[in-house]
Amino acid sequence: MTKSESSASSALPDADQQAANFKRVREAHQSEVAEDYVELIADLINTTGEARAVDIARRLGVAHATAVKTIARLQREGLVSSQPYRAVFLTEKGRELAVHSKRRHEIVVDFLRAIGISEKTAQRDAEGIEHHVSEETLAAFERVIRAESLAKKPRPTLADSAKEK
């Protein structure tokens, strides 16, 4: 294997670069909980009409006390609003974050499906992967999704659009 070939097993990367990468991951983990919460809250509102703490807790797989505490933090951070004994709502800021998170989530899932991952695994892995995907990578994922969907369909090429009429 020549030096320039893949999997550079030796030779550590630049220290500062590596440190920056790890820091980025840690930062992603900070925003991660917020992203998953607002995305879920938006989904609950859209489908059931409201987002109650119990449902949020149940779908996240945490104790309701944990969910309530986190919701309090999200309120502090201006992503969510909630009055005592009422359901949880998203602020404008929260809605925006939810939209972006959901879009990214779906792209990741679609991408995993496109490369042949099973539905269940795609859902599973996407829930973690999504938070570590840069804009550049997201764009590449979208390209793959488009390429795959074109390859699958019975050639809806330019010829087809010309054929109509």
Place this chain on the structure above:
Amino acid sequence: MTKSESSASSALPDADQQAANFKRVREAHQSEVAEDYVELIADLINTTGEARAVDIARRLGVAHATAVKTIARLQREGLVSSQPYRAVFLTEKGRELAVHSKRRHEIVVDFLRAIGISEKTAQRDAEGIEHHVSEETLAAFERVIRAESLAKKPRPTLADSAKEK
């Protein structure tokens, strides 16, 4: 858009399934630090001969006190051994985890490169993504890498191997 088509924007997934997915992510985050540490320690030993706390801290981008504390935990968990004022070593268990982590890390990086991500971003995103990639997805990544490397090279088909001699 028909109901069975991509990006199911409405219709929440099964609650238990969704909860299980989130739990899986949380579990991954528990093992994540250990994986990154042992991988880095192995790299440092392989290239510089030893893994000192300062270097570990520097490359992880954390204060050395933080690194030392985590190293203590890894020792408790039997992944690492270290005596006071000496460098850090991997146990057999730690070496194994390092090997697996490194392999997975490289596959993820190679995969990102294969779909056209820049070197820097591939390194960046891989550091987080790696911890959320299941075996099934990893296998799919390897397929893509192989497919891409075949497509790129000037057709090293069976014909070529026949040509020699």
Place this chain on the structure above:
DNA sequence: TACATTTTATAGCCCGTGCTATATTATTTA
């Protein structure tokens, strides 16, 4: 309306992983 059930709130705990500040020990250099 009264009672039972569900939902929400709150307190108190644990653990991991950050940090700074302050010794102490090793190592390098003058």
Place this chain on the structure above:
DNA sequence: TAAATAATATAGCACGGGCTATAAAATGTA
């Protein structure tokens, strides 16, 4: 060898996000 520098250890603090247990309020039902 002595002093300066570097590396390590340790203490103490903060915060996030888990948990259980308990209390209070809201809601559903008899």
